Amino acid sequence: MGESLTKRFREALFERILKHEIEWFDHENNNSGSVCSRLATDASMVKTLVADCLSMLAQAISSATLAVALGFVLSWKLALVAIFLQPCIVAAFYISTMTMQAMSKKILKHRTRAEFGLFLSQFITGAIPALTYWYGGRILYHKEITYKNLFQTFLILVTTGRLIAETGAITADLSNGKSALEQFSGF
Numbered sequence: 001m002g003e004s005l006t007k008r009f010r011e012a013l014f015e016r017i018l019k020h021e022i023e024w025f026d027h028e029n030n031n032s033g034s035v036c037s038r039l040a041t042d043a044s045m046v047k048t049l050v051a052d053c054l055s056m057l058a059q060a061i062s063s064a065t066l067a068v069a070l071g072f073v074l075s076w077k078l079a080l081v082a083i084f085l086q087p088c089i090v091a092a093f094y095i096s097t098m099t100m101q102a103m104s105k106k107i108l109k110h111r112t113r114a115e116f117g118l119f120l121s122q123f124i125t126g127a128i129p130a131l132t133y134w135y136g137g138r139i140l141y142h143k144e145i146t147y148k149n150l151f152q153t154f155l156i157l158v159t160t161g162r163l164i165a166e167t168g169a170i171t172a173d174l175s176n177g178k179s180a181l182e183q184f185s186g187f
Helices: 002-018 022-026 032-074 076-105 111-141 147-168 171-186
Strands: none
Touching: 002 032, 032 076, 032 147, 076 111, 076 147, 111 147
């Protein structure tokens, strides 16, 4: 689907370019190198916008559904706690990713705020599994769960939280694809 979309977008963009008057190519932004570069990069950005984002979204939804189902089958008590804490894990990974992207752009300007964001995300990333393990240990002590089910439930749900957070971090790619589509409409 992505390759087909990229091909159709390139063809439509190339067709629009060819419809311009000769003088349009005399402008600095419309020389042959710039136009070829736009044909290559804008098409791949649109592919990222549509195909890659849809596949990541489908992967996140199916993983979350499967993780919740398996979690409840293995240990419903631990699964409830882990699912309740899942938004914290997702937020921590999302904060970490967005802070790292922002730090690379404005490292000197907002250094303290970036360091606090990283500290907060790393603290949550460590505290939530610790809390989940602590609760799992309690129900393990009362013989309501086995070691195997404890570790399986924990790993399934924590890994899914990371996957969902990575899916949320592709917002920068979405804005790049959107800008490519806006430039296309400007031709």
